[in-house]
Amino acid sequence: xxxxxxxxxxxxxxxxxxxxxxxxREAHDSVCGAHQPGPKLQDRxxxxxxxxxxxxxxxxxxxxxCKACQIYVDFIHQPSEFLHPxxxxxxxxxxxxxxxxxxxxPFVKGHRFIxxxxxxxxxxxxxxxxxxxxxxxxxxxxxxxxxxCFGIPRRIIHDNGPQFASQAFYRFCDKNRIQNxxxxxxxxxxxxxxxxxxxxxxxxxxxxxxxxxxxxxEKLGEYFWTYRTTV
Numbered sequence: 001x002x003x004x005x006x007x008x009x010x011x012x013x014x015x016x017x018x019x020x021x022x023x024x025r026e027a028h029d030s031v032c033g034a035h036q037p038g039p040k041l042q043d044r045x046x047x048x049x050x051x052x053x054x055x056x057x058x059x060x061x062x063x064x065x066c067k068a069c070q071i072y073v074d075f076i077h078q079p080s081e082f083l084h085p086x087x088x089x090x091x092x093x094x095x096x097x098x099x100x101x102x103x104x105x106p107f108v109k110g111h112r113f114i115x116x117x118x119x120x121x122x123x124x125x126x127x128x129x130x131x132x133x134x135x136x137x138x139x140x141x142x143x144x145x146x147x148x149c150f151g152i153p154r155r156i157i158h159d160n161g162p163q164f165a166s167q168a169f170y171r172f173c174d175k176n177r178i179q180n181x182x183x184x185x186x187x188x189x190x191x192x193x194x195x196x197x198x199x200x201x202x203x204x205x206x207x208x209x210x211x212x213x214x215x216x217x218e219k220l221g222e223y224f225w226t227y228r229t230t231v
């Protein structure tokens with residue numbers, strides 16, 4: 001078995017041509033894959049502990065030939081701008097929350113929406129599929145997926161939707177001493193982290209679902225496992 005010592009001192013197992021093809025397939029579009037572009041795909045394989053001389057060029061070429069990546073590639077029409085990061089002092093202090101949907105076609109059990117929330121510091125994300133979006137669903141989601149797992153956040157940022165602007169949601173935030181912050185109307189960039197995550201989850205779900213696209217709910221857990229384990 002041949003190994004190569006990397007720059008940081010780790011030993012990377014050298015792969016043959018057939019092993020390299022299998023590794024590319026599994027790291028890109030298999031169970032542990034996230035359909036990453038070539039440079040990130042190569043970095044993922046290196047972190048997995050593998051090496052072959054042409055891995056950078058092979059990773060770029062494989063990502064370019066992926067059918068799903070070609071169909072759902074991003075079309076960027078806006079000019080580049082400077083980033084304006086939102087300051088967060090510690091993990092799970094501030095969360096950005098938003099609703100994705102309605103999704104067509106719906107899941108076979110009637111789920112048409114995805115309620116997603118993302119931590120501004122660590123970018124950790126949680127999401128659940130919903131048949132309809134009610135204030136009670138939002139409150140239960142925050143309780144079971146945020147507070148009971150990571151503690152009471154300092155503030156939650158949302159887009160001032162009707163389920164977030166209700167009296168019941170305000171009473172819930174006041175009871176737990178959570179700052180209930182609404183982003184500027186007609187300005188999605190004010191809650192940019194949530195909007196960026198929405199775009200990411202939609203793009204990856206398109207690549208994960210089958211041809212009939214009715215199984216997107218079943219693929220949600222697989223997608224999140226891939227998202228959370230990707231550097």
